[in-house]
Amino acid sequence: AYFYQIPSTNGNSRLALTMSIVKQGRLNTDTFNSQSGGYFSLDRATYKGKIYTDKAIGSSVLGAVVYYPIYTILHFFGKELSATKEQHLLTFLVMGLPSAIAGTLIYILCEYLSKSRFRAFIVTQAIALGTMCFPFAIIYFGHQLAASLLFGAFFMIFRIKTLPAPAKISNSYTFLIGLLLGLALLTDL
Secondary structure, three states: OOOOOOOHHHHHHHHHHHHHHHHHOOOOOOOOOOOOOOOOOOOEEEEOOEEEEOOOOHHHHHHHHHHHHHHHHHHHOOOOOOHHHHHHHHHHHHHHHHHHHHHHHHHHHHHHHHOOHHHHHHHHHHHHHHOOHHHHHOOOOOHHHHHHHHHHHHHHHHHHHOOOOOOOOOHHHHHHHHHHHHHHHHHOO
């Protein structure tokens, strides 16, 4: 949560859709994509005079699912977050937490494969801090979220492969794998 980067035009396009869904129940981003709206973006599509995001919608929809209850509670008490605080909060919840969970899964997988906590730690740190994972985990783009969702699905499939042969896999487990894969596709094509 400490590290945060201003979302710029790419992230603002996604966040404008999130805000439009949560605050107005619409898919066009006219209100939030103005110079004064806090989510101005040049990454947009215009259709019949309305402004829409030109990005994959997965991170925006996930952001709306996460932010709607927060916004509703704040609205009930007559409070409202500034655009900067909304951006920071959503970046942490929608990008940062899934990235941290993916890092944990990488560690578990590496420890299982190498049988060494030290090696697993080094590999996890190398991936998390030595690649683009960290920079994309602190900005509201779809890249790292999609990677986290894909790795989560991969990890779950790998766990199936390591089960004893007659093991039965629940429908909810396979549904979750499909949900992660589908959301990854919606997040970053």
